[in-house]
Amino acid sequence: MTPATETDPPPEAMSRLDGIQDQLRKSAPRWAVNGLFILAFIFTLSYARTFLVPVVLGLLLALVFGPIRRFFDRRGVPEGLTALAIVLSLLFGLIALTGALAMPVAGWIERAPQITADVRTQLSELSAPLSGIFEAEARLNELTGSDAPGVQKVELQGSSYAASIAAAAPGIVTQLVFTLVLLFFLLASGDMFYEKIVHVMPTFKDKRRAIQAAHDIERRLSRYLLTISVINAGLGVIVGAAMWAFGMPSPAIFGLIAFIFNFVPFLGAIVGVVIAAAVALVTFDWLWWAPIVGLTYFACTSLEGQFVTPHIVGRSLRLNTVVVFLAVSFWAWLWSAVGMIVAVPLLVAIRTICEYVDGLDGFGDFLGERGSEAEAETGKSRAED
8 A cells, every 4th residue: 555645635625636536526517418419410411411421211101101001911912012013113213203204304405505695685674783784894804805705614513513503413222222111121021010019118008109209100101292283283384384375395204393393392383483483584585574473373273282292291290480490491401301391290200209208398389389289298198108
């Protein structure tokens, strides 16, 4: 045993120092630890998005098509056969949509220089300040020796867009194949994961609540996807008919754009309005056709969003508008276009989980629309009975 020296602090001081350190550790702000965890979680989502995006898509699609698989399972259809039929149907649907959009989009990319030049001409006639800017640019290009002001730059941009799409295509196809393969295995495995959940839950009440929560998520997501798909299809027909009445080129393409983009709340409608107005600007000689066409597209999506969808979609599926907007923006920043698509289904799943987990009721009410708390509480009470 080493003898104590004169420089060593007394035992009372050491014990007091240890007590102060324990108090500091206990009084450390919990929000700081939680903040670090959230930042690390967001960084992980961004860093591993190449792997996580198809996994999340596969899991969500498995929840969506779970009731369909279970419906055929009760009628004696093998799970693998149902899973194969669902995956092939999705694959053929994606191929059909891609084929329908490929030719017009390729034509727009090829005509990008001419379209941009037409837009510049139309805007220069509409706005004198913009006209002065274009003239200054033309004079600057003449001084620097450029023969065709602005055209070469636009041509390079058009070619760069095509090159970017061609470069991204292999990665997109790979993630799509991974998603469909994962979806097949999840559907073909049947209720194996639910059986695992039941096995790890400690009490019978927890087992029953976990299964009811999983089935409720499946039911709500399937209902949401089916309802929104039917509504978007109707919106696409109306938008396509309106574009045909205006004499827009390829009106069916605008119907497909409305159908696809409307799966993204808020931002999808805005992008559709911009595309419709831009095409009208370069199609018609009268400048005011562009805002008229854009406002018509906006009116169709507004009527759908304010009256049709709230009336058809059940109150239990309605979400806080501010939360939906922030979620779409956040996932768009994190995972680009795929993030915008999965934002609302993830909110639906999270809100359903909150209804079955003790202590998360308040957060679930915050995610829901005003007036939906009573139905959520009724559903939870029914699940516990």
